[in-house]
Amino acid sequence: MSAATRQALEDFLPAEASVHNPIDMIASATPEGYAQALKILLADEGVDMVMVINVKPLVGNPIAVMNEVGKAIPGQKKPVVAVMMATEEFHNEVKERPDLPPVYHFPESAARALAQLSHYASLRRRPLEREIPVFKVDDAAVATLIASSGNGYLPPDKAFQLLELYGIPVARWQVVRGAEAVRQAAEEIGYPVVVKAIAEELVHKSDLGGVKVDLRSPEELEAAVNDIQASMAGADIASDHFLVQEMAKGGHEVIFGITTDPRFGPLLMFGLGGRYVEVFRDVRFGVTPLTPFEASEMIRGIRGYPLLEGVRGEAGADLSILEEVLLRIAQMAQRHPRIQELDINPFLAGAEREDCKALDVRIRVGF
Ligand code: ADP
Ligand code: MG
Secondary structure (H helix, E strand, O other), X not given: OOHHXXXXXXXXXXXXXXXXXXXXXXXXXXXXXXXXXXXXXHOOOOOOOEEEEEOOOOOXXXXXXXXXXXXXXXXXXXXXXXXXXXXXXXXXXHHOXXXXXXXXXXXXXXXXXXXXXXXXXXXHHXXXXXXXXXXXXXXXXXXXXXXXXXXXXXXXXXXXXXXHHOOOOEOOEEXXXXXXXXXXXHHHHOOOEEEEEEOOOOOOOHHHOOEEEEEOOHHHHHHHHHHXXXXXXHOOOOOOEEEEEEOOOOOEEEEEEEXXXXXXXXXXXXXXXXXXXXXXXXXXXXXXXXXXXXXXXXXXXOOOHHHHHOOOOOOOOOHHHHHHHHHHHHXXXXXXXXXXXXXXXXXXXXXXXXXXXXXXEEEEXXX
């Protein structure tokens, strides 16, 4: 409420009244006082809707209050509802009165009605957008890639290739076998690099010591490979293949996903990613076909969105690329129903387009 509104309320209410939201007119409030307060509130640009509450008085008839409320609202476009803790006879009477706003028994139901109204208004404000962008993608190559492996999780090289075919940026990578090939790959990619163990049964690689980041020299690389091999041996996981990646810097870790619901079909997911995704569960879902507006709503709808906008001098993320990736994944889900599960976690969202890339991906195919 504006300062002027509060002043106008103070001018006629007793000093003990509260002129902050929610306004408390205290027990001495008169029916005319209700009308006056209502008019002042409805004139304030910052007020969208008003709930008038009258606790059952010991003496006097709440119908007098309702009559005054009814006089204050003609021509009014803002929703007004009333809550009257009164008798059944009273409620039966006001129900028949077209000049009165809806009158509820309890504030909970009134609040729910206003909340639904607000939700409905926000749906009505959405643009009538039916345009679904179509990305030019080599779907035949994607289908071949999917067909070339059986049901289950794709090996990482195929999973990254699939993202690349779909125009989703990925950190430079190579899949190689043995320590010498890791060294060669690191030279080609350029230090600093990241090395990860690869094995079918390896799901959370970092939990088992299967991820080493920011390796700056052949010596650090060799030590990291030895560490990974020791960790894998300790966990009884046979693995002589490695994923070598460029070391990506800065940005925010987000997650993109596809899950398949037996009734809805593919569901798209977006949220804050990285290691804490399970802790915060800050994700939003969407269905295909996805419009650009819906993609942007999914991204803006997570609780952590201010992080992506940039807080306290920290750089934000390039939101346009996030929307684009979501739309590309939606197209992938629609055109390739054999993809039953996809998890890009993390996707690093940097401030510039070239700082945005997938760092880890899992894709499960089935029928
Ligand atoms: P997993 O999810 O199987 O444990 P990830 O490949 O997601 O393994 O790696 C775990 C974490 O390591 C990521 O959340 C990210 O913080 C970091 N990380 C992984 N790959 C890179 C990379 N190429 N550059 C920078 N950091 C990385
Ligand atoms: Mg991961």
